Each structure stands twice: as structure tokens, then as C-alpha cells.
Amino acid sequence: MPACSVPDAQGGRPAPLVAVLGGGQLGRMLALAGIPLGIGFRFLDPSPDATAGALGLLVVGPLGDETALVHVTEGAAVVTYEWEGVPAAGARLVAATGTPVLPPPVALDVAQDRLREKELCHRLGIGTPEFAVVDDRADLERAVKELGLPAVLKTRRGGYDGKGQTALHEPRDVERAWSELGGVPLVLESLVPFDRELSVLAVRGRDGATACWPLVENHHDGGILRRSYAPAPALTEQLQDTAERLAGKLLDELEYAGVLAVELFDVQGELLVNELAPRVHNSGHWTIEGAVTSQFENHLRAILDWPLGSTAAIGVNAMVNCIGAMPDPAAVLAIPGAHLHDYAKEPRPGRKVGHVTVTATDAGELRESVARLAGLPGVDVPA
Amino acid sequence: MPACSVPDAQGGRPAPLVAVLGGGQLGRMLALAGIPLGIGFRFLDPSPDATAGALGLLVVGPLGDETALVHVTEGAAVVTYEWEGVPAAGARLVAATGTPVLPPPVALDVAQDRLREKELCHRLGIGTPEFAVVDDRADLERAVKELGLPAVLKTRRGGYDGKGQTALHEPRDVERAWSELGGVPLVLESLVPFDRELSVLAVRGRDGATACWPLVENHHDGGILRRSYAPAPALTEQLQDTAERLAGKLLDELEYAGVLAVELFDVQGELLVNELAPRVHNSGHWTIEGAVTSQFENHLRAILDWPLGSTAAIGVNAMVNCIGAMPDPAAVLAIPGAHLHDYAKEPRPGRKVGHVTVTATDAGELRESVARLAGLPGVDVPA
Numbered sequence: 160m161p162a163c164s165v166p167d168a169q170g171g172r173p174a175p176l177v178a179v180l181g182g183g184q185l186g187r188m189l190a191l192a193g194i195p196l197g198i199g200f201r202f203l204d205p206s207p208d209a210t211a212g213a214l215g216l217l218v219v220g221p222l223g224d225e226t227a228l229v230h231v232t233e234g235a236a237v238v239t240y241e242w243e244g245v246p247a248a249g250a251r252l253v254a255a256t257g258t259p260v261l262p263p264p265v266a267l268d269v270a271q272d273r274l275r276e277k278e279l280c281h282r283l284g285i286g287t288p289e290f291a292v293v294d295d296r297a298d299l300e301r302a303v304k305e306l307g308l309p310a311v312l313k314t315r316r317g318g319y320d321g322k323g324q325t326a327l328h329e330p331r332d333v334e335r336a337w338s339e340l341g342g343v344p345l346v347l348e349s350l351v352p353f354d355r356e357l358s359v360l361a362v363r364g365r366d367g368a369t370a371c372w373p374l375v376e377n378h379h380d381g382g383i384l385r386r387s388y389a390p391a392p393a394l395t396e397q398l399q400d401t402a403e404r405l406a407g408k409l410l411d412e413l414e415y416a417g418v419l420a421v422e423l424f425d426v427q428g429e430l431l432v433n434e435l436a437p438r439v440h441n442s443g444h445w446t447i448e449g450a451v452t453s454q455f456e457n458h459l460r461a462i463l464d465w466p467l468g469s470t471a472a473i474g475v476n477a478m479v480n481c482i483g484a485m486p487d488p489a490a491v492l493a494i495p496g497a498h499l500h501d502y503a504k505e506p507r508p509g510r511k512v513g514h515v516t517v518t519a520t521d522a523g524e525l526r527e528s529v530a531r532l533a534g535l536p537g538v539d540v541p542a
Numbered sequence: 543m544p545a546c547s548v549p550d551a552q553g554g555r556p557a558p559l560v561a562v563l564g565g566g567q568l569g570r571m572l573a574l575a576g577i578p579l580g581i582g583f584r585f586l587d588p589s590p591d592a593t594a595g596a597l598g599l600l601v602v603g604p605l606g607d608e609t610a611l612v613h614v615t616e617g618a619a620v621v622t623y624e625w626e627g628v629p630a631a632g633a634r635l636v637a638a639t640g641t642p643v644l645p646p647p648v649a650l651d652v653a654q655d656r657l658r659e660k661e662l663c664h665r666l667g668i669g670t671p672e673f674a675v676v677d678d679r680a681d682l683e684r685a686v687k688e689l690g691l692p693a694v695l696k697t698r699r700g701g702y703d704g705k706g707q708t709a710l711h712e713p714r715d716v717e718r719a720w721s722e723l724g725g726v727p728l729v730l731e732s733l734v735p736f737d738r739e740l741s742v743l744a745v746r747g748r749d750g751a752t753a754c755w756p757l758v759e760n761h762h763d764g765g766i767l768r769r770s771y772a773p774a775p776a777l778t779e780q781l782q783d784t785a786e787r788l789a790g791k792l793l794d795e796l797e798y799a800g801v802l803a804v805e806l807f808d809v810q811g812e813l814l815v816n817e818l819a820p821r822v823h824n825s826g827h828w829t830i831e832g833a834v835t836s837q838f839e840n841h842l843r844a845i846l847d848w849p850l851g852s853t854a855a856i857g858v859n860a861m862v863n864c865i866g867a868m869p870d871p872a873a874v875l876a877i878p879g880a881h882l883h884d885y886a887k888e889p890r891p892g893r894k895v896g897h898v899t900v901t902a903t904d905a906g907e908l909r910e911s912v913a914r915l916a917g918l919p920g921v922d923v924p925a
Contacts (some may be wrong), residue, residue, distance in 0.1 A: 191577065194597070195883045197868070197896075451879065463871075465872045469879065492843060495852060499579050501579060503557065518834065
């Protein structure tokens with residue numbers, strides 16, 4: 160529990176209070192979007208250094224701790240989360256007190272288990288890479304025979320940013336993969352020969368209204384998102400429609416409220432779901448400057464039962480993550496259309512500590528500005 | 543002095559700290575723009591309820607108090623202010639310690655005295671309404687004869703939002719005007735038959751680089767700004783050039799850094815300076831969503847010696863003040879392109895408690911959206 164409280168963002172007036180489970184950069188950016196709307200924030204995070212703490216009351220404690228949950232959610236209009244690893248049991252505990260938890264806790268159950276995620280997609284007729292359940296070594300042998308190689312072995316639970324997975328290219332990789340990951344519930348997935356990785360950011364209000372931002376093209380390296388381009392280059396109306404239809408099915412099925420990120424493989428125009436994130440998402444950060452309404456604002460509007468804002472893009476945009484280090488602000492801000500987002504986190508190798516959004520009116524201008532980021536600390540862009 | 547401190551926005555890393563004299567909505571919006579850039583904030587304000595206090599450390603004390611000034615500015619990279627009424631002596635006291643105070647304190651001297659303001663303009667060949675110094679009743683009689691009527695009698699110091707001024711339409715108004723305002727240094731100004739009120743928001747970096755946002759058309763009522771339209775309707779390149787030239791002269795003469803707002807009368811295409819505000823300004827709030835770089839971000843870039851960002855407008859925009867009351871968020875957010883800014887201030891009659899920016903792609907769309915604000919509490923728009 161904190162020793163003293165931060166002044167309420169609302170002064171004397173009654174104002175909606177949003178409690179956020181998790182106090183990282185996503186919570187921070189939710190608050191930056193919500194404070195202008197008159198929303199006050201509380202965060203629950205295990206770390207006293209949680210970066211969102213600068214923008215609201217920070218309760219320090221485990222995300223599943225009952226006392227901490229009561230403290231952070233008391234009097235909140237709605238409770239949300241900025242990490243899909245939040246214990247679903249804790250979320251249900253809060254929901255049982257009558258305070259809405261949105262997105263609904265079932266979204267955590269689904270997103271925390273790769274098997275449930277894939278089963279949900281299949282039930283809704285949404286494509287995913289082929290997969291097989293692997294609970295023991297014999298399952299793995301069978302699955303490799305059934306799906307063929309290359310394939311990726313993944314833990315059903317707890318994987319993120321490329322952790323908890325390993326690729327199999329030839330039969331002798333079975334041994335290594337099993338020794339790396341065996342012992343917990345796994346799934347084997349076909350390695351899809353995708354043309355590119357995309358994501359669709361979708362939002363659904365409590366009234367059932369839905370909207371999607373234009374598809375985003377994502378570039379990963381070492382399992383970590385490095386760059387996003389939005390709208391995705393060469394985006395067709397048909398591809399956007401396909402993505403919106405599949406996102407809409409997921410949102411409706413889960414009776415969702417808030418932003419849902421769906422990571423996709425684009426295989427010659429066919430979209431396969433790779434992963435769901437029931438929260439605002441790194442591939443949606445470009446919407447702060449690049450869309451009429453940001454993912455952060457629309458997430459808040461959705462969970463507070465306020466009307467959704469337009470998800471239309473403004474111009475063309477790139478989002479470049481700052482990983483392990485922050486570039487010099489003056490160097491970034493000298494680049495036309497560059498917008499700096501420093502998460503105020505201690506830099507550590509592999510840690511996302513900020514991002515730069517570059518806005519432009521056309522692809523050529525965008526390419527030029529992005530190229531000027533090359534060589535700056537923390538960013539990874541083609542020179 | 544506060545009983546406890548808010549966590550530094552920067553976590554473990556060294557980060558520029560900006561001290562702001564004044565902790566109202568302008569300070570609040572400076573912080574909302576600066577926190578993503580990795581800037582930490584401290585505010586000095588006489589009120590413990592100062593709304594910027596939610597976004598940084600709030601020191602409660604008089605703006606000219608030496609102890610409070612030392613406390614709030616210690617360790618700051620730069621000191622700025624969000625109100626032109628800040629005592630210039632206090633600002634000079636801080637500057638004498640070696641911490642830059644920007645905009646420079648001379649800008650306070652000028653902006654706090656209508657006579658110095660006008661004399662500066664005249665020295666630079668910049669037009670203003672005709673005026674005469676009024677120190678006693680005889681001066682007033684003389685000035686009325688010299689300038690003719692109608693005219694406006696204004697206190698040289700301390701006027702804002704229509705306070706400290708009164709109009710004279712016929713000779714018998716002299717008596718009333720003198721009894722209202724006499725006894726302090728005054729100026730009489732010709733009442734200019736202007737076509738409209740405009741303002742130019744200008745910014746100058748510490749390196750001397752300058753930029754201006756497109757001219758803004760402002761609608762006042764009862765001396766309080768109600769609505770701004772940007773870019774100003776029917777804005778010509780010539781008018782913009784004229785405004786940029788006069789703003790540039792002022793910025794250079796004052797060896798300025800930061801945002802300067804120049805309020806103007808448009809008299810058949812001739813621009814006369816009405817008033818200067820050496821700070822971010824209500825008529826520049828539209829830049830948060832309506833320009834590539836907001837006035838708040840560019841003010842911070844300028845005073846921190848970082849490169850200025852583009853001041854280009856995105857589409858067409860209207861800013862509508864919320865005065866005395868806040869409209870229901872859900873009602874505002876249902877309007878296409880509407881962006882809500884709640885200052886978290888206790889509503890009182892005549893008090894600016896928030897604003898709504900409406901963004902649109904063309905004037906027709908803008909007009910439709912603005913009209914939908916009509917009738918909501920706190921806003922004053924033509925139905």
C-alpha cells in the first residue's frame with residue numbers, strides 16, 4: 160500500500176475512476192489518453208517503479224493478491240488490464256464484487272492458453288496454422304508426423320516476445336525441442352510460409368458497436384516487435400474486410416468490451432490467426448498520432464460505455480520500438496514527422512523502453528524519415 | 543511544501559526536469575505533452591488543488607515567494623511559466639541562479655504592461671490600435687479628444703479575460719469609466735472597427751529557429767474566448783505571411799524561446815496587435831489534435847533546445863471552450879471528430895473548465911460537428 164496518495168486527477172468533481180491491473184507503458188499510455196477525458200486512474204503492479212505510477216495512484220502488490228485487488232479496484236467505475244498474463248481468478252474475484260472487469264475475464268482464459276485460442280478460432284471458422292496438442296514425448300513424435308516440418312513447438316501458457324517457443328526444422332530437432340520445453344502442456348504448430356505478419360486492432364463498446372483500425376504490417380526480430388507500418392502497405396479493401404470480419408466474430412463471441420489485438424499471418428491474401436491479445440497492443444501505438452482516435456482512448460471509451468471514436472488513419476505511419484536503450488530526444492525530434500514516446504523505464508537489454516511514431520503524407524516521405532532513425536540507439540530500422 | 547512526493551516520471555534514468563510557474567490547465571497540458579518526451583515536471587501554484595498537480599510534483603506557494611521558487615526550480619533544466627502575471631522579479635531571481643527562465647523575463651515585463659507592449663510594437667513597425675497614456679482624469683479628457691470615440695479604457699497592468707477594461711461610446715461615458723478604473727495607470731485605445739479577431743501562435747527555439755502555426759480566428763463573448771477556428775477561414779498566404787513577419791520581429795527582438803501568442807485585429811486585411819501572451823495560449827489548444835506538433839510540445843522543445851516540430855495543420859479544426867460547466871463526455875464523444883479535454887477543475891461561473899476540439903476534413907463537416915455541440919452545458923456555439 161502506498162504511504163501517501165496522489166491528488167485525484169478530477170479535483171472536486173465526481174469523475175470516473177479506472178483501475179488498471181498492471182502499471183507498465185500500456186497503463187501509462189492509457190492514462191495519458193484518459194486524463195484529458197476527465198478519467199482518474201489507479202494501477203496495481205508488483206513493482207514500486209511501475210512507470211504508470213507517475214499518472215495515478217500506484218498500489219504495489221501481486222496482480223492476483225486479494226487485498227491489493229480490493230484496494231486498487233474499490234470505487235472504480237470499471238477495471239481493466241494491460242497484460243494478458245493477469246490471473247483470471249483475480250479478475251473474476253473483482254467481477255464478483257459487482258465492478259465490471261473489461262475485457263471480460265473469459266478473454267484472459269482464451270489468451271492465456273494457445274490451445275483454447277486456436278479452438279475458439281476454429282469454432283468460429285477462423286483459420287489458424289495447423290496444430291496438434293502435445294502433452295508428452297509420444298504426442299510430439301505423432302504431431303511431427305501429422306503436421307510435418309518445419310513446425311514450432313510452443314508452451315500452451317506463459318509465452319511472450321518469442322519466449323516459450325522453439326522451431327523444429329528436421330526430425331533430429333525433436334530431441335532438443337523436447338528437452339527445452341517438455342514437461343508442460345504444449346502445442347506444435349505448422350510453421351506457416353507467410354508473406355508477412357499483420358495485426359488488426361479491433362474495439363467493441365459495451366453497447367456492441369465495433370470498429371477496426373486499418374491493418375498494420377509488423378516486423379519482428381528475435382520474437383520482439385521492431386517496427387509497424389500502418390495502414391499496412393498495399394492494403395486492399397478485401398483484406399481489410401476479411402480482417403474486420405474475423406475480428407468481429409471474436410469480439411461478439413467473447414461479448415467483448417475494449418481493444419482486442421489479433422496477430423495475423425498473411426499467406427497470399429489468406430489471413431491466419433497467430434495470437435490474440437485482449438488489450439491495447441504494441442502494434443497499435445501508431446494510432447496516438449496516426450489515427451483520429453487512438454487505441455488507448457477507444458479502449459477507455461469502450462469500457463466506460465462511451466461512444467467509440469473514428470478509427471480512420473491520418474496519412475501513413477510507422478512505429479519503431481526503442482529496445483534496450485533510448486535515442487537522444489534531439490536526434491529523434493529533428494526528423495520530420497517523428498513523435499517520441501519515452502516510457503521512463505530503466506534500459507535493460509531486450510526491454511521495450513519507448514517508441515517513435517513517424518507520421519507522413521505519403522510512403523516516400525515516410526521511408527525517408529524512418530531511414531533517418533537508422534543508427535540511433537535502441538532502434539532497428541533498415542538503413 | 544508537499545507532505546509527500548509524486549514518483550518522478552523518469553524512473554531511474556536522468557531526465558530533463560521542467561519547472562513551471564503556475565499549475566493550471568496550461569501546465570497540465572504542457573505535462574501531458576512532455577511526459578511522453580521523457581520530461582519530468584514540477585509546478586508552483588498558490589492552490590493545493592492546482593490541476594497540473596496530478597502530473598508532477600506540486601509545490602504550493604505564492605508565485606513570487608523566494609523559498610517556494612528555490613524549492614520548485616532546484617535541479618530543473620529550465621524554468622517556464624503558464625501565466626503572464628508571474629512576478630517578473632521572481633523570474634529574474636531564478637534566472638540569477640543560472641537556471642534558464644524561458645520565455646525570458648523581459649517578455650513578462652512587456653506582457654504585463656499594455657503601454658510597454660504597444661511601445662515595443664511601434665518600435666518594431668508593428669501596427670496597434672491608436673492609444674494614449676492616461677494617468678489622471680485630465681489625461682483621460684485629453685485622450686478622448688485626441689483619439690475620438692468609441693474607445694476602450696484599460697488598466698496598464700493586471701487585466702485579463704475582459705477584466706480591467708471598459709468601453710466609452712459617448713462623452714458622458716468618461717465619468718463612469720474614470721470612476722470604474724481611475725487611480726491606476728491606464729491607457730485609452732481606439733475601438734478598432736475590426737472584421738474579426740485572429741491570433742498567431744509563434745514559437746522560437748533557443749537556436750533562433752522560428753515557426754508559426756496557421757492563423758486562428760477567435761470568437762469572444764464577454765471578454766472570454768468561446769471558440770477558435772484553425773486555420774482561420776479564408777486565410778490567404780499574404781495574411782499568414784504578414785502575421786509571421788510581425789511575430790518573427792517580436793520573437794527576435796525579445797530573444798525569445800518558447801511559444802508566443804499574438805492576438806490580432808483583422809481590419810480589412812491589415813493586422814493590428816491587440817495583446818501579447820508570452821506562453822501557450824487558449825487559441826492554440828486546437829494544435830493538440832489539429833497540427834503535426836502541438837503548441838505544448840513545441841514550447842517544451844523550444845525551451846529545452848530541442849528541434850522544433852512541424853506546425854502544419856491537419857485538416858480543419860474548431861476549439862470550443864467549456865465555461866462554467868462540463869458537458870457529458872458521452873454526448874461530446876458521440877460527435878464525429880470531437881476530442882474532449884477536461885481540466886479537472888471545480889466548475890464556477892465564467893471559469894474555463896475544459897475544451898472540445900473538433901477535427902474535420904472540410905469546412906462543411908466541421909460546421910456540422912460543431913453545431914452538434916449546441917445546447918450542451920458549458921459550450922457556446924451557434925445552433
